Amino acid sequence: MTRKTIVFLLFLLPFLGVSQTEDEKQLRQIYTASLTEGQSYEWLDYLSNQIGGRLSGSFNAELAVKYTKEQLDSLGLDKVWLQPVMVPKWTRGIKEFAYIETSPGMTNNVNICALGGSVATPLGGLKAEVIEVQGLEELEKLGEDKIKGKIVFYNRPMQPELIQTFEAYGGCVDQRYSGAAEAAKFGAVGVVVRSMNLRLDDLPHTGSMSYGELPVAKRIPAAAISTNDAELLSTMLALDKNIKFYFKQTCKVFPDVQSYNVIGEIKGSEYPNEIITVGGHLDSWDLGDGSHDDGAGCVQSMEVLRLLKKTGYKPKRTIRVVLFMNEENGLRGAKKYAEVAKEKGEKHVFALESDAGGFTPRGFSFDCDEANFEQILSWKPLFKPYLIHYFEQGGSGADVGPLKGNGTVLAGLRPDSQRYFDHHHAANDTFDAVNKRELELGAATMTSLIYLMDKYGTVQQSKIKG
């Protein structure tokens, strides 16, 4: 090291020091404000307990649009608006009913629910023999001979040995999403899928499915069955492969309806045309009240803007909260948001999503280039006092995904994932399953990253600005 360099570094040191201290102070303020005078839990209480499940196209979804817009209006942001988007409307109908029939008249009721997007069974229900498979691959091996006229029972469980439960989910969810379309090709009359749940319990877990290119006439009804009942069905099949399965569901698809993304922003003081987006999805499944998926992400995202204001921080860039509509069964809100952004030539520098539950935050997953990732890693020590340690390259989130490109840095909050699939898309995704502190820590963690991203900009940004 030359003497000149040393002198230069010595000169720089106090400035670096001061800057670090400012950041440390700002993060401490953010976390304290979130934990001592946070708003996120109260918002979630209303969304969950006064509104409830918010399936796209439902009355509740519209109530949620109205409520969150009002709340954003009350924060004194620079602008709050609704962005129109057409969304699919699928309704569950009356409560599904199912049983295993071991011999005529001898039945065992089991817990099922229709998968989102499924067609109904015939009016009197559907009864057929069952063929159990461990996944889509097994269908081809079995062939039409063994499948035709039967109900296909997908029973590959989530792998408990995977530490990150989203990996276990990723390894199974093809059964739910494509199971009906694939089974129909071999002449199956219906599909029952083991719930995407790592726990053994009695709750069926719904979720989206698709018939792909399958003509309407060939579509077969698809349901999820609770893990306990999946075990029971499998055991009974092992004893007697001639048992029958009956289920009845009255779900229906209606024409698309008008809905909205709910958006609010604080205008940037230095670079108002550079947009930083933070969001979750406002729609949810209908069985629970959507507290973890994704009421939590919505109220945390709203809280980011409130906490920035509360702590007196004036963003350089425009900070925008987006509550996306229709993540669960269409992603229409996310696509619309990205489409409009493109039309308007908006420059999105960073987009952060929270859609993995309101559990203790562990860190973030990023979708960005190396230069940006290195800058982010340099902030890691700032998060240490808050036990935020997970900073990895990887996915971001479904709703911010369509913003990918043009150097936009994407990220997803990564809360502890162990309990998520106990509640995901099931009747117990309810407010009482959310811990106030965990939710607030998540909001503070998101706000801290948004603050740093706003203050220092993304790497390309800094280069352009010199």
Added chain:
Amino acid sequence: MTRKTIVFLLFLLPFLGVSQTEDEKQLRQIYTASLTEGQSYEWLDYLSNQIGGRLSGSFNAELAVKYTKEQLDSLGLDKVWLQPVMVPKWTRGIKEFAYIETSPGMTNNVNICALGGSVATPLGGLKAEVIEVQGLEELEKLGEDKIKGKIVFYNRPMQPELIQTFEAYGGCVDQRYSGAAEAAKFGAVGVVVRSMNLRLDDLPHTGSMSYGELPVAKRIPAAAISTNDAELLSTMLALDKNIKFYFKQTCKVFPDVQSYNVIGEIKGSEYPNEIITVGGHLDSWDLGDGSHDDGAGCVQSMEVLRLLKKTGYKPKRTIRVVLFMNEENGLRGAKKYAEVAKEKGEKHVFALESDAGGFTPRGFSFDCDEANFEQILSWKPLFKPYLIHYFEQGGSGADVGPLKGNGTVLAGLRPDSQRYFDHHHAANDTFDAVNKRELELGAATMTSLIYLMDKYGTVQQSKIKG
């Protein structure tokens, strides 16, 4: 670097590589076994749901001794035994009752419970005016004049802005532990303490208290009040300082009774005289079933030995599980264990405790010298796939504490602490509040550290062996 050194390192490299890979494999096996064929959750189910709360000296505590000994017997360990220890016996009596009286006949019932070790109120209960304080310091300022004849109401809440909730607990628990002894010195007739709970709810949280050197005749009854009712009482006092508080409790101290630490061990193959201890405490408070505090720590500690056997690992050192009796109100089991170890000249090289709830493990806190801590830090990368990131110097645990000295490395498992005080010492410390995966991840994390400690020894150990 000399050429010789380089050659030496190159020669060493494959060996280092192999060793690392072995450790990685062993940890993967441990986690997989715990998550796919674990025993800890089933044991906890029995302890919690078939036995229940296990207060020292109670019939349930003896049932727990019997059950866990039987279970250890079934594991094929080299030795299982009971270590006798005399423990205190305090009983709660009939359910406590309390109200706030705003005027004669106008009462509001509130939720209280006697603190462990408290004396009873007079048979007809105790009614007096209340003086609210924010802690022990405020007593002296107020003086006997303002305190005499009154019930002292300690209402300093746990600080929500502290990220680690045990710090918030540490900052308040003096009110519970010493509140009665201190207030009695100023002539108070009773003590009501805000529950050690970060949440607002209706559950009173018990816990140990001490009268110190206070003569029996001067002891005054002490109760915990739920956080919601503490808020209510404080609000009412602000409106009218003449309101009265009534409470009745019939708790009682009996002579000490015989109980036991439950111990099992696998004899070390190379250094059988070097002992590694892992444990939790078998007693619990009586309001819930003690699932988190500390049923979880007990079954995780038992699971450590089972997982080592299950994965085919033959320990070099003697690995011992100790289920300590009477951590909550006496620590007699821990003291006895250390006393006997000293008498026998046993050499304890490492002792690990799990007593912070069965939540997602984040890492460990260590009480050891720098050299050992550095060795431990070198293992940190092995834990990364399991999201175990917290390795800090600090406390270990109450039950392993008495083993301190002679270079024994002490450690405590550090699970996520956010939800712990929602349940701690309250009626909702129950089995349903424990997540199976979180419990199992904790057991695997403990087993992994025990494996590494056994394989590599502590630093002094290695030096002695050359």
